[in-house]
Amino acid sequence: MNPVWIIAKKRDGEELSSQDIGTFISGYAAGKIPDYQMSALAMAIYLRGMSTAEIAALTDHMLASGARFTWPSGGTPKVDKHSTGGIGDKVSLPLAPMLACCGLQVPMISGRGLGATGGTLDKLEAIPGFRTNLSLDEMRAVTERVGCVISGATADLVPADRKLYALRDVTATVPSIPLITASIMSKKLAEGLEALVLDVKFGSGAFMKTAELARQLARSMVNTGQRMNVPTTALLTDMNQPLGRMAGNAVEVDESVAALEGRGPADLMEVTLALGAELLVSTRKAETVESARQQLQQTIDSGAAREKFAEMVAAQGGNLDAPRSVAPASEVKTHQAGFISRMDTEKLGQAVIAMRGGRKQLGDLLDLSTGFEMLVRLGDRVETGQPLAKLFAPANVAEEGRQLLLAAIEIAEESPVLGPLILEHVG
Numbered sequence: 296m297n298p299v300w301i302i303a304k305k306r307d308g309e310e311l312s313s314q315d316i317g318t319f320i321s322g323y324a325a326g327k328i329p330d331y332q333m334s335a336l337a338m339a340i341y342l343r344g345m346s347t348a349e350i351a352a353l354t355d356h357m358l359a360s361g362a363r364f365t366w367p368s369g370g371t372p373k374v375d376k377h378s379t380g381g382i383g384d385k386v387s388l389p390l391a392p393m394l395a396c397c398g399l400q401v402p403m404i405s406g407r408g409l410g411a412t413g414g415t416l417d418k419l420e421a422i423p424g425f426r427t428n429l430s431l432d433e434m435r436a437v438t439e440r441v442g443c444v445i446s447g448a449t450a451d452l453v454p455a456d457r458k459l460y461a462l463r464d465v466t467a468t469v470p471s472i473p474l475i476t477a478s479i480m481s482k483k484l485a486e487g488l489e490a491l492v493l494d495v496k497f498g499s500g501a502f503m504k505t506a507e508l509a510r511q512l513a514r515s516m517v518n519t520g521q522r523m524n525v526p527t528t529a530l531l532t533d534m535n536q537p538l539g540r541m542a543g544n545a546v547e548v549d550e551s552v553a554a555l556e557g558r559g560p561a562d563l564m565e566v567t568l569a570l571g572a573e574l575l576v577s578t579r580k581a582e583t584v585e586s587a588r589q590q591l592q593q594t595i596d597s598g599a600a601r602e603k604f605a606e607m608v609a610a611q612g613g614n615l616d617a618p619r620s621v622a623p624a625s626e627v628k629t630h631q632a633g634f635i636s637r638m639d640t641e642k643l644g645q646a647v648i649a650m651r652g653g654r655k656q657l658g659d660l661l662d663l664s665t666g667f668e669m670l671v672r673l674g675d676r677v678e679t680g681q682p683l684a685k686l687f688a689p690a691n692v693a694e695e696g697r698q699l700l701l702a703a704i705e706i707a708e709e710s711p712v713l714g715p716l717i718l719e720h721v722g
């Protein structure tokens with residue numbers, strides 16, 4: 296079919312057939328449909344939206360554009376978690392080995408920092424020797440031998456998304472729920488999963504600033520996963536302050552190891568256990584969320600998950616016992632007394648970027664030793680001169696980080712009303 300007719304159909308608000316979508320996506324991936332026609336269709340989708348059937352078809356055709364994992368039937372169930380991204384969100388690091396200790400396997404394909412949010416691959420690269428560029432065969436082998444792997448997408452994995460994402464980035468079509476859904480779900484479903492859980496974040500440090508937008512995205516991704524026969528659930532979680540205390544790269548690995556040693560901050564543990572429990576219940580490894588949480592906690596208490604993480608790191612070329620470099624520490628003190636009333640969490644992420652812990656431009660080299668430790672949480676009472684955070688940064692970037700941190704943390708006379716960390720379950 297002529298691509299112009301397909302663009303016109305969506306422009307006029309009609310529903311596209313799976314065949315229309317397939318023609319377009321395969322043509323685009325093969326270089327037969329040019330960027331300008333794909334841009335026009337992306338904008339029509341942005342403006343007109345898509346039905347669940349259209350989104351599932353788009354996901355399926357993007358998935359078909361490249362390689363995907365196939366696993367022998369009847370083997371250990373493959374599962375994964377995806378987060379829409381936040382500041383201090385290091386859940387993947389402790390969760391993958393915890394799940395591997397519960398009789399599941401986790402072939403996790405992760406990304407780098409996006410906007411102000413940190414990236415799992417950048418964090419893991421703070422471990423000396425750790426490789427994040429495994430081939431699909433290497434990923435498959437580590438998954439089956441160790442039980443978990445965390446690596447980056449290879450060029451042959453969902454090439455249509457790689458091309459389309461770059462185009463969306465420059466045509467103002469990133470924040471479209473159908474396009475985000477197909478982009479995320481095609482990459483996750485290429486892992487050949489038996490269950491998927493999504494951590495959809497809302498708040499000042501999230502892609503989705505409001506709970507309502509996060510809910511819409513969660514429903515769209517859950518419906519798509521289920522329609523494609525992969526049991527998928529989602530939790531809406533609060534990102535109005537960093538998750539855990541640490542934000543940066545090496546310091547987040549340190550906090551993840553602490554979590555695996557039973558010394559994790561309460562909020563990080565709550566989200567990690569809740570997401571893991573979803574997968575144990577979806578794969579029937581546990582009957583209830585409560586017994587799933589106990590199984591997961593047991594992997595920490597016994598030391599098995601800590602050992603599994605070290606095993607995964609070693610299988611990917613790294614050494615968890617080798618010292619990780621952390622930049623010199625200094626305190627960020629408040630000039631004001633009162634209650635921590637709000638955090639501009641995105642700005643906290645920008646502080647990490649200013650200290651070279653994240654990218655300003657594609658290809659920027661990172662300083663993985665920088666970051667911060669939050670010493671206060673929303674609702675805490677502070678006095679003048681009290682430290683709000685500890686900064687890890689060399690002198691030449693510390694001042695900019697300090698200014699951004701101070702500007703991001705609001706102090707008021709009234710204590711704020713706080714919502715729950717896990718707002719709701721979708722699925």
Ligand code: URA
Binds near residue numbers: 460469474475476478
């Ligand atoms: N992350 C993705 O992988 N794709 C999107 O479209 C948005 C966030």
